[in-house]
Amino acid sequence: MFKKFCQYSHQTRTVRQRRASWRSRSPLWGGGKPISISLSPNTQKDDVFLALRTILQLWNWKSFNVVPRNVPRGSAINAEGTLKSTLNYAEQLEENFKQYLGVKYAFAFNSGRSALMAILSVLEISKDEEILIQAFTCNAVPNPIIWQGARPVYVDIDETLNIDPDDLEKKITPKSRAIILQHTFGVLAQIEKILTLAECYNLKIIEDCAHSLGAEYGFRAKRENHPALSPPSERAGSSTFQPRYASGKAGTFGDVAFFSFGRDKVISCVYGGMVATNNPDLAKRLKEFQEKCGSPSNFWTLQQLLHPIIFAVALPTYYFFNFGKFLIWFCQKIKLLSKAVTKKEKKGENPDYFPQKMSNALAILALNQLKKLNKFNEHRRKIAEFYENNLRENFSVVSRPVSRSFAVSWKYPIFMANPKEIRKRAKKEHIILDDGWWGSPVVPPDTDLEKMKYKRGDCPKAEKIAKTILNLPTHINISIYDAQKIINSLKTENEN
């Protein structure tokens, strides 16, 4: 295994090294393509060609178009209980996703945000009820709660950057209805403790797997492991607690889970999301909700399909007289490129395209990426290991506390006193480390905290982490050679 890894790193290094040294010598090129954490990170050549082909095959855009069924018999049963003879691409994605995750039901939407809106609606979360969420989250999590008329209650985080069970218990009130269990950066939360708490207080668990598609865990949730919870039976109003025994993939532990296929997520079709559940009653209501949702407009779909294509041109020319940089800026200005989070959302407002169904055309891209999921995650693990071996001595890193879990290293966070400075200086070496996950307990950093119902001081650990975190890239377009360049840059900064 180690031998194979050395071979791999050697091969990647030599090819990349040759290319990079040519580029860095060329004054015209200006140093070549940036090493970047979030500029279309999952896009490979086949994704670009697929996007181009999909733009030309207009007949595939609308959901009434169909493809031959190639899923196992019996898995494509529609709401009436009959076997469907054909599936459109969005339905095909739902089928493949169900099979991958091992759940009974999956429903595709145009984003994780829409997926969460669907969940909150079918759980009938009403006005003034409280949803417990962790601080150090994206505004895409509190916003759907606020749009539903409910109230996000922020819980502080533990050393894995996930929700802290002790603070969680303190923040539960009679108005609490559900916990959103975010597995931050692909590292699983303390599932056992949280499930036990949810059981005690009769709360629903909504798993937020936006960062953790492919993460796995094996555990036994037992009350006696958690003396802090006693006497739980009184609080839960029941003395017949059944410990849950479970193991499996992230997204299969709670009542319902949602995933994101956003532009920089574990897999990507620029905008997309999925709800997964094993609960037939919820599934019935989710299907009804999905059917009532509109489909994205053709222009919106075109914007997303253009994303991988424009970045395929912009990235290699990023520093070529700044052409690539300008191209991205210009395409955003004339709205050929969409933004991951709009200005409106940073102020707590809903843009007009949530909630909507999954775009059939974007499902084509997502299906292709889903095929590459294991390869992507394996690569992320290798790059994270490489960082770990080379940085642990010099920097504080996130611990992975549960030995029986398999984390997805969606990003590799380290902590330092002056990450803002480091990001600035790394940029001069054409290393772009600004992924928006810093500076605030609700990211991106220019989010209006008041509109997110967050009060400064609510979650001191999360606020501190946000000030010291620096995320490193692990995606498929980062080679060991790139990771080494990042490490060299960080070590130089550290010595200065």
Ligand SMILES: Cc1ncc(COP(=O)(O)O)c(C=O)c1O
């Ligand atoms: C933790 C978390 N949850 C949910 C979401 C929402 O996903 P999407 O961007 O697909 O709406 C995001 C992404 O922005 C996220 O980071």
